[in-house]
Amino acid sequence: AQRVTQPExxxxxxxxxxxxxKCNYSYSGSPELFWYVQYSRQRLQLLLRxxxxxxxxxxxxxxxxxxxxxxxxxxxxxxxxSAMYYCALSRGSSNTGKLIxxxxxxxxxxx
Amino acid sequence: GAVVSQHPSWVICKSGTSxxxxxxxxxxxxxxxxxxxxxxxxxxxxxxxxxxxxKATYEQGVEKDKFLINHASLTLSTLTVTxxxxxxxSFYICSGGRGTDTxxxxxxxxxxxx
Numbered sequence: 001a002q003r004v005t006q007p008e009x010x011x012x013x014x015x016x017x018x019x020x021x022k023c024n025y026s027y028s029g030s031p032e033l034f035w036y037v038q039y040s041r042q043r044l045q046l047l048l049r050x051x052x053x054x055x056x057x058x059x060x061x062x063x064x065x066x067x068x069x070x071x072x073x074x075x076x077x078x079x080x081x082s083a084m085y086y087c088a089l090s091r092g093s094s095n096t097g098k099l100i101x102x103x104x105x106x107x108x109x110x111x
Numbered sequence: 112g113a114v115v116s117q118h119p120s121w122v123i124c125k126s127g128t129s130x131x132x133x134x135x136x137x138x139x140x141x142x143x144x145x146x147x148x149x150x151x152x153x154x155x156x157x158x159x160x161x162x163x164x165x166k167a168t169y170e171q172g173v174e175k176d177k178f179l180i181n182h183a184s185l186t187l188s189t190l191t192v193t194x195x196x197x198x199x200x201s202f203y204i205c206s207g208g209r210g211t212d213t214x215x216x217x218x219x220x221x222x223x224x225x
Contacts, residue, residue, distance in 0.1 A: 036216075042218075043204075043218045043219065046213055097208040099157065101147075101154045102154060104154050
């Protein structure tokens with residue numbers, strides 16, 4: 001069964017500290033992985049996807065097929081990074097857009 | 112970027128009534144839209160795939176007679192919660208894409224059933 005696991009409900013760090021939001025997945029095929037972010041009182045929006053290999057707002061994520069992980073990292077957290085982060089999996093082109101979400105991790109960046 | 116809107120943003124209804132939620136893609140055409148449900152402080156759970164011009168496909172455990180989906184045009188999908196009960200109270204979110212995996216999400220509709 002396809003599953004996305006984010007083990008941390010809450011991650012609290014101080015401004016300037018490194019951040020790593022964990023995401024593990026379970027999928028037998030070739031998944032596409034995404035990170036979505038939801039700022040307070042705003043809609044869910046795409047942060048980054050693994051196939052684009054971009055760095056958005058200083059965040060990066062590497063797909064590790066051996067460990068079935070797609071952890072989100074940022075070297076120096078900013079207060080404006082405080083938000084809810086969701087890791088999501090798409091089952092590829094045959095199910096375009098159909099996303100399975102992890103439970104979400106709240107990132108709290110303290111001043 | 113692409114914009115998806117939802118209407119209404121908040122609805123309160125009495126138990127036993129039906130409620131319709133609209134999801135519109137404002138600046139793109141979406142042959143497929145998705146409906147999710149989100150409980151407080153929990154993740155999004157995919158409910159169904161809305162296909163323009165054909166029947167929706169529902170995820171396991173989602174009652175299709177309870178949650179009626181109509182995707183009558185390339186820019187509009189509707190979700191009707193029929194004979195709503197308090198346990199249907201939730202946040203309902205739709206998404207649409209432009210033929211790639213990138214999905215654009217609506218702001219959500221909060222349904223409260225009294």
